[in-house]
Amino acid sequence: MAAACGAAFLAGLVDAIAGGGGLITLPVMLSLGLPPHVALGTNKGQSVFGTAASLATFWRRGGIDTGRVPAAFLAGLAGSALGALALLTVRPEPLRPLVVVLMIGAVAVVLGRPYIQTRVGAGAAAGGGAPMPAVPPRAIGLATAIIGFTLGAYDGFFGPGTGSMLIIAFTVVLGDSLTRASGNAKVVNLASNLAAVAVFSWRGTIAWSIALPMAAANILGASVGTRLVLRQGDRFVRAVILIVVSAAVVKVSLDLRR
Numbered sequence: 569m570a571a572a573c574g575a576a577f578l579a580g581l582v583d584a585i586a587g588g589g590g591l592i593t594l595p596v597m598l599s600l601g602l603p604p605h606v607a608l609g610t611n612k613g614q615s616v617f618g619t620a621a622s623l624a625t626f627w628r629r630g631g632i633d634t635g636r637v638p639a640a641f642l643a644g645l646a647g648s649a650l651g652a653l654a655l656l657t658v659r660p661e662p663l664r665p666l667v668v669v670l671m672i673g674a675v676a677v678v679l680g681r682p683y684i685q686t687r688v689g690a691g692a693a694a695g696g697g698a699p700m701p702a703v704p705p706r707a708i709g710l711a712t713a714i715i716g717f718t719l720g721a722y723d724g725f726f727g728p729g730t731g732s733m734l735i736i737a738f739t740v741v742l743g744d745s746l747t748r749a750s751g752n753a754k755v756v757n758l759a760s761n762l763a764a765v766a767v768f769s770w771r772g773t774i775a776w777s778i779a780l781p782m783a784a785a786n787i788l789g790a791s792v793g794t795r796l797v798l799r800q801g802d803r804f805v806r807a808v809i810l811i812v813v814s815a816a817v818v819k820v821s822l823d824l825r826r
Contacts, residue, residue, distance in 0.1 A: 569781060571596060576614055576782035580789025583618065583731070590615060590728030593782065595671060604663040606775055608655060609768035611727060613779030616761040618786045623754040631751035633744075636712045640752065643716030644723070644759035651724025651760075652767035670726045703741060711741055716756045723760035724767070731757055 575596035579589030590611055597607040626632050658666070703711045715737045723730040734753035738744040744752060768774045 569778065571600060572778055572782050573785040576785040577789035580618060580786040580791075583622075583786075583790060589618075589786070590730075591671065593786075594667075594728055597778075598667065602775070604667055605656065605773045608667075608727065609764075609771075609773035610775045610779045610782075612761055612764040612768055613774040613776060614782035614786060615727075616758070616765050617783040618790060619754060619757045619761050621787060622790075623751075623758050626751035626754055631747060632755060633748065633752055636709065636752060637755050639709050639713045640716045640755045641759040643713040644720035644756035645763045647717035647720025647722075648724030648760035648763035649767055651721035651726075652764045653724075654721075655725045656767070656771055656773070667726070671728065673729075708742060715741065716759070720756055720760040720763070723757070724764045727764075730760070 572593075575593045579592040582592060583589035593614065594607060594611045597610060598604065602610065623632075655663075715734070719730055719733055719737065722733070731753055734756055735746065735749045738749035738752050739746060742749075742752075765774065
């Protein structure tokens with residue numbers, strides 16, 4: 569429990585600046601011996617509270633495009649429900665190596681996000697404003713729904729790295745500024761977390777005795793540790809993610825050989 573709550577606290581710090589907190593909590597839970605289904609379900613159970621608090625903050629500060637909320641929320645909800653149901657059909661034996669592969673892919677996205685942001689920001693500066701959307705204005709709602717459904721399904725099935733993927737998609741496809749994309753991403757994140765938690769609770773794959781203390785630690789880490797993380801910078805956060813995930817991937821890979 570101490571290790572799980574420590575990971576949740578650190579994940580709160582990481583999420584506050586770079587996203588990808590699930591890349592810390594999920595590997596730790598797997599390393600502690602939780603079955604993959606239970607680890608993934610419990611990770612959703614602890615993360616939904618922090619996501620709701622973050623969305624509320626963005627909403628109060630006007631950092632969300634409210635006109636896109638219905639499409640983003642409903643698509644994320646539907647996609648995540650299907651992803652979570654699909655996860656529960658996979659047997660535990662092949663799921664563990666699949667999780668290792670997905671963790672490697674997710675950490676690559678999180679670590680590569682600053683490069684994508686730099687390129688998008690440079691293009692916007694050259695054009696004299698925000699990034700240009702890749703779709704016409706009349707297709708914004710449809711594009712939002714497609715992104716929400718696709719990444720919502722990924723979030724329901726696996727999860728870590730979804731926030732970074734959403735920010736990249738909203739920035740590149742819809743032309744959001746990075747700050748706006750972060751707020752809009754929380755709408756899909758909350759919807760997908762709620763759907764996944766509902767499915768996993770129904771199937772009994774959330775260890776609430778672990779998830780609730782982790783949720784408290786996650787919120788605490790995000791609220792009291794933001795200044796520390798900002799002082800250290802984004803490079804520090806990416807280094808922490810890389811070290812934790814690499815260690816967990818090595819451990820889980822060794823377990824697979826036994």
